[in-house]
Amino acid sequence: MANVYDVAYALEKAIRDSDDFKRLKQLYDIVNNDASSKRLFDSFRETQFELQQKQMMGEDISEEDIQKAQQQFTLIGQHEGIAQLMQAEERMSMIISDLTRVIMKPLEELYGAPEGLQ
Secondary structure (H helix, E strand, C coil): CCCCHHHHHHHHHHHHHHHHHHHHHHHHHHCCHHHHHHHHHHHHHHHHHHHHHHHCCCCCCCCHHHHHHHHHHHHHHCHHHHHHHHHHHHHHHHHHHHHHHHHHHHHHHHCCCCCCCC
């Protein structure tokens, strides 16, 4: 029987070798190699992180925070390279979520799905 860690490393390699990951990396490199794109993308990611931190700490998110995020989202939506990068990120996130569901299936079958997820 296969060692689960060996299978996990094989899965990591499969992800790295996947067309979706290669596309994500290519788009990431394109954005990061252009100074203005990188600055815009980094600023957006920083704003996202700050809002997530506030949510996790139970802090209120101000109208100013929301407006800043919306303005940045509009700007990056107009930037083709960043928009494509975000689409590729979303695709990889869906893949990782699907893989997590598959990995968790034995435990869910054993214990049942948590309340609210049934």
